[in-house]
Amino acid sequence: MYRETITTTDEITAARLANLWNEAIGGMLTGLRADLAYLTAEGSTPAAELSFLDALERTLYRLDSGEQHGGPVELRDAVQAWLAYYFRSAEEPSAANLAPVYRLAAELSDAAEGTLEAQAVNGGRP
Numbered sequence: 001m002y003r004e005t006i007t008t009t010d011e012i013t014a015a016r017l018a019n020l021w022n023e024a025i026g027g028m029l030t031g032l033r034a035d036l037a038y039l040t041a042e043g044s045t046p047a048a049e050l051s052f053l054d055a056l057e058r059t060l061y062r063l064d065s066g067e068q069h070g071g072p073v074e075l076r077d078a079v080q081a082w083l084a085y086y087f088r089s090a091e092e093p094s095a096a097n098l099a100p101v102y103r104l105a106a107e108l109s110d111a112a113e114g115t116l117e118a119q120a121v122n123g124g125r126p
Contacts, residue, residue: 072111
């Protein structure tokens with residue numbers, strides 16, 4: 001992710017979030033893409049679920065590539081959707097190292113809260 005991809009926050013916060021994102025996103029996208037390929041080939045997953053996962057993969061990829069820009073709220077929502085899917089789909093405890101994803105989620109949550117508070121004070125503007 002490029003620092004410029006992150007909007008509605010200061011330079012230091014954006015740089016920190018971009019670094020955390022870059023630590024976590026590779027494994028997130030790899031796992032999601034593998035799941036999508038498997039679930040599509042398997043054929044028993046409802047179309048709505050596949051559509052949601054495909055949209056999530058596209059959103060994460062577009063944010064990562066810089067094709068789509070977003071603030072901490074949008075980034076937080078995408079990461080939380082990935083985490084929700086990950087834990088809902090896990091059949092047994094995983095040995096995956098989720099520490100980078102947890103750090104990213106926590107930082108995004110804090111930054112999103114700050115953005116929403118600033119918007120409330122500034123009449124909807126960041």
